[in-house]
Amino acid sequence: MRHGVLLLPEHRWPRARERWILAEELGYDHAWTYDHLMWRWLSDKPWFSAVPTLAAAAGATSRITLGTMVASPNFRHPVDFAKELVSLDDISGGRMVCGVGAGAEGHDARIRGDRPLSRRERGSRFEEFVDLLDRLLREKRTTLHGQWYTVEDVVVQPECLAAPRLPLAVAAAGPRGMALAARYADVWVTSGAPNSFESERYDRVVPLLKEQLAALDDACAALGRDPSTLRRLLLTGGSVGGVLESVESYRDSAGVFRDIGFTDFVVHWPRPEPPFRGREEVLFDFATTELGGAR
Template structure:
């Protein structure tokens, strides 16, 4: 099991932003992610900085911890420009980048460029073309593409990623089309354990995740891939569970999800007076002791290796 965190880009770099990323590395988090949005829900009228510049700064302020988005989407991104930024970020971080990526939603990002939000079908259509094209752009020196939604004309991406054949994709998906993309292109799969029609209990939430993993396994089998090759990541904070209430609550949550096949838990870095408020002391105990208690060890394992396949 890995333990990672997501640090929302709400702090000025000179006013505590840098120190948060450095502290995350000191605490031993495997990866520190950030949201790739233009703004987000309750933070819409508050400070919010760009994901790629933030991760670039974090890459220069840390040396071991992996970095990533959770998640990027086609809502305001184009594969050609995104690929160039990712190759640059992968170089600056010396190969420590993971791209969390999904189809996006219908929030502020969907209308910020002055268009009507895409329907779920349209989001899936865009994602279905976006992700394979991004894969090509990150693995081939020269790419041309003429699709229904995206065009690339003799795009050069030399020298490519530090990580070969490219930086890893963590694909957020629960529907059949997205799961097929995860099976074909992902090195990891991401879920928030979205309850939707479930009963709103932790047990029901876990059953949702169980069902999602079963469908992922089928999608992998359909394309001839071993589902075990994909890491299964749960981003917490969107289910009835409260894993940050105490160390024991986290261990119970992580253990229950480990039994389902989940091998990475992502917890939000606390932000006071927000939906992600949490006791900082409890959060740090979870970071330093949670996995050790889960494994029944006396000392916490710290896995900050930068090899994305390990």
């Protein structure tokens, strides 16, 4: 199982830099940050942009994979974002993963005065967003006259360092999203119950996650894709709780989710206050004993 950590983009760079470097030194395989203009409970607190943060993190580290968790069409356009992704890919030496999601209602969907979208419309927009982003990162020239995006003869250069493009991690819970992940994703992402921050202890969410894993297998089968070619990432700390209560719970939960089929396991860097309140010592102790890292 690959282990990851999510760092909220809330600290000025001198302090944030220390944590990105420490995440690598602790032995984590990947590190992520949220891609929002503003975010839920912290909408009136310091919050930095994901792309420059990841560019700086790429310059400060040398091994760890870096990613967005997750970018959405709420404020991203595929053409602009594709240019930023190939730049991040180059700066990081091919260590970038692009995590994408449909984008829920919230600050990012409202503060720019955009028209509110129904769930069906958000799903349709996300399908076109992922398809176009995939094409921009693969093709020499891309033209699309779609429902949501119109692009004409777009060239995105240089090409990604990894062929045919950098990895896509698609967050999905419903049938349309699962089908999208099965078609385009290198990594499927779930956080348990979609758009829920009602925390349940990790062992109690196993039935739901098993259902999601089975639905993903079915979506792969419908497209003729080998399900084993798609990594499965679980982001904990929202609806999946109790993981960082202790080193023992961290170790136990990782084993539980590995055994049901997850390949990647991500926790939030503990904060001294909600959301994601916890003790950094649990993160450090787990990493030094289980990941072979050092502080």
